[in-house]
Every structure is written in C-alpha cells, then in structure tokens.
Amino acid sequence: MATPQTGAGDPKRSLELLWREYEPQHSKPGPKPKLTVDRIVEAAITVADREGSCFGMRSVSNELGVGAMTIYRYVPGKKELIDLMVDRLSRIGPDAPDLAATDWRTALELVAESTWQVYSEHPWLLEVNQKRPVLGPDSLEGYDFVLGAFDSHDLPDREVNLAVTGLMNIVTGSARQYLIRDSAEDGPELSEAEWWEAQGPYLERAIASGRYPRVAKFSDEDSWDLTGHDAMRYAVDRFLDGLAPRMEASRRTPS
Amino acid sequence: MATPQTGAGDPKRSLELLWREYEPQHSKPGPKPKLTVDRIVEAAITVADREGSCFGMRSVSNELGVGAMTIYRYVPGKKELIDLMVDRLSRIGPDAPDLAATDWRTALELVAESTWQVYSEHPWLLEVNQKRPVLGPDSLEGYDFVLGAFDSHDLPDREVNLAVTGLMNIVTGSARQYLIRDSAEDGPELSEAEWWEAQGPYLERAIASGRYPRVAKFSDEDSWDLTGHDAMRYAVDRFLDGLAPRMEASRRTPS
DNA sequence: CTTCAATCGGGTACGTTGTACCCAGTAATA
DNA sequence: TATTACTGGGTACAACGTACCCGATTGAAG
Numbered sequence: 001m002a003t004p005q006t007g008a009g010d011p012k013r014s015l016e017l018l019w020r021e022y023e024p025q026h027s028k029p030g031p032k033p034k035l036t037v038d039r040i041v042e043a044a045i046t047v048a049d050r051e052g053s054c055f056g057m058r059s060v061s062n063e064l065g066v067g068a069m070t071i072y073r074y075v076p077g078k079k080e081l082i083d084l085m086v087d088r089l090s091r092i093g094p095d096a097p098d099l100a101a102t103d104w105r106t107a108l109e110l111v112a113e114s115t116w117q118v119y120s121e122h123p124w125l126l127e128v129n130q131k132r133p134v135l136g137p138d139s140l141e142g143y144d145f146v147l148g149a150f151d152s153h154d155l156p157d158r159e160v161n162l163a164v165t166g167l168m169n170i171v172t173g174s175a176r177q178y179l180i181r182d183s184a185e186d187g188p189e190l191s192e193a194e195w196w197e198a199q200g201p202y203l204e205r206a207i208a209s210g211r212y213p214r215v216a217k218f219s220d221e222d223s224w225d226l227t228g229h230d231a232m233r234y235a236v237d238r239f240l241d242g243l244a245p246r247m248e249a250s251r252r253t254p255s
Numbered sequence: 256m257a258t259p260q261t262g263a264g265d266p267k268r269s270l271e272l273l274w275r276e277y278e279p280q281h282s283k284p285g286p287k288p289k290l291t292v293d294r295i296v297e298a299a300i301t302v303a304d305r306e307g308s309c310f311g312m313r314s315v316s317n318e319l320g321v322g323a324m325t326i327y328r329y330v331p332g333k334k335e336l337i338d339l340m341v342d343r344l345s346r347i348g349p350d351a352p353d354l355a356a357t358d359w360r361t362a363l364e365l366v367a368e369s370t371w372q373v374y375s376e377h378p379w380l381l382e383v384n385q386k387r388p389v390l391g392p393d394s395l396e397g398y399d400f401v402l403g404a405f406d407s408h409d410l411p412d413r414e415v416n417l418a419v420t421g422l423m424n425i426v427t428g429s430a431r432q433y434l435i436r437d438s439a440e441d442g443p444e445l446s447e448a449e450w451w452e453a454q455g456p457y458l459e460r461a462i463a464s465g466r467y468p469r470v471a472k473f474s475d476e477d478s479w480d481l482t483g484h485d486a487m488r489y490a491v492d493r494f495l496d497g498l499a500p501r502m503e504a505s506r507r508t509p510s
Numbered sequence: 511c512t513t514c515a516a517t518c519g520g521g522t523a524c525g526t527t528g529t530a531c532c533c534a535g536t537a538a539t540a
Numbered sequence: 541t542a543t544t545a546c547t548g549g550g551t552a553c554a555a556c557g558t559a560c561c562c563g564a565t566t567g568a569a570g
Contacts, residue, residue, distance in 0.1 A: 012453060015453060015454060015457050018457075019457050019460075019461070027538075027539095028537090028538070028539095028545065028546070029536085029537055029538040029539065029543090029544060029545045029546065030536065030537060030538075030544085030545050030546030030547055031535080031536045031537060031546070031547045031548080032536090032537080032547085033546090033547070033548095034547080034548070035548095053384075054527095056526080056527065056528085057527085057528065057529080058526095058527085058528090066548070066549085067548055067549040067550070068529095068549080068550080069529075069530090069531095069548080069549070069550080069551095070547090070548050070549070072528095072529070072530090073546090073547070073548075077528080077529075078528065078529090126384075127384045129308075129381075129382045129431075129435055130435070131435060131436045132436060132447075132450050133432075135454065135458065137461065137466075140458075140461060140467050140470060141466065141467065143467075143470060144466075144467040144468070144469045144470045147469035147470065148469060151469070156478075157473035157478035158477075158478040158481065159489075160473070160478075161478050161479065161481065162481060162485070162486060162489040162490075163489070163493075165429075165432070165481075165486050165489075165490075166425075166429070166486065166489055166490030166493065168428075169425065169428035169429045169431075169432055169486065169490060170421075170424065170425050170428055170490060170494075171428075172428045172431070173423075173424035173425055173426075173427045173428025173429075173431070174420075174421070174424045174428075176384075176424075176427070176428070176431075177388075177420070177424055180384055180385070180386055181386045181387060195387050198267060198270060199270060199390065202270050202273075202274050203390065203395075205274075206274070206392065206395060211392075211396065211399075212395050212396065212398075212399040213399065214399045214402035214403060214406070215395060215398060215399045215402065218412035218415070222413075223411075223412035223413040223415075223416050224416065226413065226416065226417060226420075230417070231417060231420050231421060231424065232424075234414075234417040234418070234420075234421055235417075235420075235421030235424060235425060235494065237497070238418075238421065238493075238494050238497030238498050239425075239490065239493050239494045239497060240497065241496065241497030241498075241500075242492070242493030242494060242495065242496030242497035242498075242499075243493050243496075243497075244497075245496075282567075282568090283516065283517070283566090283567070283568095284514090284515060284516045284517065284565090284566055284567040284568065285515085285516050285517025285518055285565065285566055285567075286517065286518045286519080286564075286565040286566055286567095287517095287518080287565090287566080288517090288518070288519095289518080289519075309556095311555080311556065311557085312556085312557065312558080313555090313556085313557090321519070321520085322519055322520040322521070323520080323521080323558090324519080324520070324521080324522095324558075324559090324560095325518090325519055325520070327557095327558070327559090328517085328518070328519075332557075332558075333557065333558090
C-alpha cells in the first residue's frame with residue numbers, strides 16, 4: 001500500500017546499470033548468465049503493463065521463467081529496476097521526425113501528444129514516484145530530441161529548460177488525473193459509472209445545501225465530462241499561447 | 256514498494272465517511288468509542304508528514320496510543336483513510352481572501368502558490384495515487400473557492416473547468432518533480448549533492464560522447480539549477496499569459 | 511436489579527511483499 | 541585435473557494490510 005518511493009539504493013551500481021557499463025566481455029569462470037538486464041527490463045515492463053505499478057518481483061521472475069531470486073543477480077533491487085524501466089520507456093523511436101525542421105509550436109504539440117501516448121500505453125509510469133531524476137541514456141536522448149524544437153530560436157538556455165520542463169510537467173500532471181484509473185483494477189473495485197452513481201446522491205445533496213454556490217451554478221450542465229486528453233490539450237494550448245510571444249521575439253533571423 | 260493504488264473499497268461506506276454521515280447520535284449499547292474519525296485522520300496526517308507516504312497503519316495506531324486493529328473500527332481500510340486525509344488537506348483556511356474581489360490573475364497565482372505550499376508541507380500527497388477523484392466536502396469547498404476567481408467574467412463553464420483543472424495539474428505536476436525527494440528519506444539513501452556527484456562523471460562522459468549535441472551546447476552553464484518553485488512559476492505564468500486574452504475578452508461589463 | 515444484545519479495544523494470525531542468505535552445480539583458468 | 545569464481549534455485553525473515561476472535565463494557569428491556 002501507499003506508494004513507497006523510487007530512488008536509488010547504491011548509486012554506483014544503479015548508474016553502472018543505467019549506462020550499461022558492466023559485463024567485462026565475459027571471460028570469467030562460472031556458467032554463462034541465462035538472462036540479460038535488457039531482457040529483464042523488457043519483461044518487467046510487460047508485467048507492469050498487465051499488473052500495474054504494484055507489480056511484484058515474483059511476477060517478473062515468473063514472466064522470465066526463472067527462480068524468484070534470480071533477477072537479483074542482475075539488478076540490485078526493485079527501485080533500480082524501475083529506474084531502468086522508466087529510462088527505457090523514454091526512448092524515442094527511429095521514426096521520430098526532426099523537430100528542428102518543424103515549426104516550434106507543432107513540434108512541442110507533437111512532443112506533448114507522444115508523451116501522452118506513452119502514458120496511455122503504460123499508465124503505471126504515472127504511479128511511480130521517482131525520488132531523483134533518472135537521466136539515463138534514453139532519457140537524455142529524449143531530452144536532446146525535444147531541444148530540437150528550439151533550434152531556430154535564441155531563447156536563453158535557462159528559459160528553454162524551463163519551457164521544456166513546464167511542458168512535460170503539464171502533460172504528466174494531466175495524465176495523472178485521468179489515466180491512473182485505467183491501470184490494473186485489482187479486484188473488487190468498481191467501474192467509473194458505478195462510482196459516479198454512488199457519489200451522485202451525495203454530490204446532489206451537497207450542492208442542494210447551498211454551501212457551494214458557484215459549483216451549483218453550473219453543475220447541471222455537461223461542463224463536467226471532459227476527457228483527460230481535452231484537459232491536457234487545453235493546458236498545453238494555453239501554455240504555448242503564453243510561450244508564443246517569447247518564441248517569436250527570439251526567432252533567429254536566417255541571416 | 257511500487258505504489259499500490261488509492262481507490263475506494265466499499266464506496267458506500269467510503270462516501271458516508273467522507274460526508275460524515277454516521278454516528279446515530281450514539282444511543283446504542285456498548286462502550287463509548289474512544290476515538291473519532293477526525294482524530295484518526297489528523298493523527299494519520301501527522302504520521303505521514305513524518306514517515307512519508309509509506310506510513311504504516313500500525314504507526315497511526317501507535318500515534319493514537321491504541322491497538323493496531325482499533326482504527327479499523329472507524330475506517331474500512333487504508334485506502335479510505337487516505338481519501339479522508341486528502342480531502343482534509345484541501346480544506347481552505349478561514350483567513351482565505353475573497354477571490355471574487357481580486358484581479359483574476361493575482362487570484363489564480365494565489366491559488367497556485369497556496370497549493371504549492373500545501374504540497375511543501377505534505378509532500379507525501381504527491382506520492383498518493385488516487386484512482387478516483389475524491390470530491391469530499393473540503394475538496395468541493397476548495398473548488399468552489401477557486402471558482403470565485405472567474406466571478407466577474409463570462410468564460411463558458413466548460414472552459415472555466417478546463418482552466419482550473421489545468422492550473423491545478425500544472426502545480427501538481429511541477430511539485431511532483433521537485434518536492435517528492437523532500438519526503439521521508441528512509442535509510443541509506445543519499446543526499447542531493449551526493450547523487451549529483453555520483454551522476455556527474457557519467458553525464459560528462461555521455462555529453463562528451465557527442466550523442467547529445469543540443470544538451471552539450473548549454474550544459475556547462477548554470478541553466479540547470481532551477482528550483483522547483485521557479486519551474487512551477489514559469490509554467491503557471493505562461494499558462495496565465497495564454498489565458499489572459501480569453502479572460503479579457505470575456506470580462507463582464509459592470510453594466 | 512437482572513438480563514440481553516450490541517459494540518467496544520486488543521491480540522493473534524495469515525497472506526503477500528521485497529530481499530538476505532545458503533547451497534549445489536557449472537565452466538574458464540592454472 | 542584441481543581450483544575458483546560465478547551461476548540459478550530454494551528457503552527464510554521482517555514488514556505490511558487486515559481478517560478474525562474474544563473478553564469487557566454499556567445501554568435498553570424484563
């Protein structure tokens with residue numbers, strides 16, 4: 001229960017794993033390893049997609065058909081494994097467009113949409129609590145990729161950083177609100193409709209009490225049923241609206 | 256480990272608890288209850304502030320000086336308790352200003368700042384994964400309070416909803432990035448400085464590899480050390496910049 | 511006052527989690 | 541062939557949420 005955190009136990013080992021600096025060409029005694037870190041990470045992602053963020057290490061072992069403790073020969077612990085999984089999922093595909101060749105706004109919208117897509121496919125990502133930024137090779141490449149959207153502008157470096165961080169945080173924040181419920185409904189929890197049906201009478205009574213006048217004023221309309229994607233797009237759109245004048249002012253002249 | 260979710264087990268009981276519709280005036284046989292739900296919620300918040308989101312039910316019992324299972328006489332389970340804690344923390348103080356009497360922009364900035372403050376004081380809130388919106392009395396009152404910022408405007412209800420949701424998601428998203436690390440460092444985890452010191456060599460080597468040209472181009476500056484609050488403010492400011500023309504266009508004439 | 515019944519707090523115990531530890535088997539080197 | 545490092549598998553433990561039981565307590569009914 002209750003969301004223990006994801007940080008890094010032994011940072012040295014964790015970073016070695018992230019940057020794949022291990023495996024001394026394997027001319028050591030002993031049997032050859034049956035697994036690889038990458039296979040474990042891939043299997044763990046599969047399991048997490050199925051079981052949600054509360055996936056168990058035993059499930060990962062099972063997915064790989066090995067003993068429960070075998071994984072620990074490759075990965076120091078669950079926290080480090082999650083770090084690897086997170087970094088893996090921020091890998092950008094080979095068919096990614098060149099953001100530098102695109103208008104800055106459509107480029108950033110594209111980044112937001114594709115990030116949203118990743119969250120849709122792996123909602124457990126939103127339930128993971130990273131104590132420290134992971135910054136593995138794939139994350140770094142993703143960041144580098146996004147920076148391409150600012151290539152033809154002279155926005156100060158610091159502000160570029162702020163803009164990218166802000167955009168990602170907007171997408172992540174919106175996704176958390178709306179996508180978490182899609183992941184791994186374990187057991188006797190109820191559906192969306194059932195929840196609102198149960199909650200309805202209480203809300204009606206509360207609104208009828210007059211203690212929430214402003215909510216009451218527009219509660220009977222369908223102003224409520226907005227999808228998560230709508231919410232994300234609205235926030236991103238307003239954010240980009242606000243960013244626009246600064247981008248235009250810093251547009252680099254083609255000289 | 257790994258973030259099991261917060262939803263609602265039995266919705267009926269959970270909602271009764273949220274709306275405090277229990278306790279039939281106590282003219283029943285049996286000993287008088289030693290505790291109240293509110294005392295439990297308060298104690299649980301104290302414990303969570305100290306131990307982080309991975310606080311244990313036994314710690315709450317201990318804080319109250321009762322047996323481990325006694326809490327379960329009042330609250331069906333941990334998930335429901337967390338729901339109550341979350342709702343409790345979105346209560347607005349009695350000294351809250353009247354947003355309707357304030358300029359819309361400063362009003363929304365105030366909302367963002369005070370939300371940030373709540374997260375600063377209770378970082379474990381950011382680690383909690385709510386599967387369904389809680390919408391208890393305090394949350395609803397908080398929402399009603401925020402709606403006051405739009406009183407003197409004619410923005411469509413749906414867009415008001417989108418704007419408020421967006422603002423909250425921006426604050427929450429930013430807070431998650433930067434505030435989670437402050438909560439409950441349990442055991443042999445390392446400090447911020449140690450982490451960056453350990454990560455530094457890897458990043459330098461990665462950047463030197465030339466695979467991240469854009470990151471390399473502005474990595475040696477101090478464009479990186481932005482505080483979480485800076486990041487939040489930048490995102491909120493751009494969002495409000497983008498919202499501004501729509502707010503101005505919908506300003507209600509004093510007639 | 512006695513009896514009944516409902517409800518209290520406390521204690522014990524179970525299943526599940528991450529993972530520390532031990533052990534027998536394997537393969538490269540001397 | 542003997543040595544030695546390393547493998548995967550199994551057992552075991554502490555901590556967790558919580559189901560369950562039990563004696564004690566207190567109001568209502570006779």
